């Protein structure tokens with residue numbers, strides 16, 4: 001079932017490792033199936049050098065595994081909530097990439113300091129609130145999805161396809177898993193640049209002028225885009 005999606009999700013998971021966005025097994029990628037009825041996700045705790053397309057797990061949107069010999073990622077419920085809540089996303093990445101995770105741990109949003117950021121995210125990369133003890137006890141992963149959705153209220157998830165979960169790490173998405181990986185690469189780069197800018201200026205700033213931010217974002221996105229071929 002869904003062999004092509006399994007192949008793509010396998011390749012996107014491998015890409016995470018190749019792009020140095022994961023250490024050990026600290027990350028996972030998923031993608032919605034073409035019929036939108038399920039998603040394919042990495043098996044939990046399986047190291048990247050042992051992965052194969054056959055080991056990918058199919059989970060329906062009710063959260064039931066519908067095909068696999070493996071347990072799905074422990075973050076499956078978070079992915080599921082995001083697919084249910086954001087109808088335009090088709091792929092999700094979770095990593096503990098070092099710079100983005102450092103911002104999540106510091107509980108600091110990533111402001112837009114330059115055009116590299118503006119090319120990918122039309123504003124701050126937002127930070128969720130921390131989960132309460134009760135939320136963690138009653139459903140850690142599902143509630144992680146819910147605090148992300150709560151934080152993304154009034155933010156277009158297509159225009160800012162990433163969030164930092166306070167004290168945890170980033171979740172990133174895109175129209176498919178490959179795009180989500182690209183956005184995760186961009187997130188890690190802009191997090192590193194933001195931290196280095198802070199080292200040079202002593203502050204998380206100066207922020208990019210809003211007209212430059214708008215210009216750079218719209219060069220690459222939307223009906224007036226003209227970047228690339």
Ligand SMILES: O=C(CO)[C@@H](O)[C@@H](O)COP(=O)(O)O
Pocket residue numbers: 025026027028042043044045046072073074075094169
């Ligand atoms: O966030 C964490 C651990 O803190 C997990 O995302 C990470 O270890 C990956 O877990 P899975 O191997 O996908 O179950």
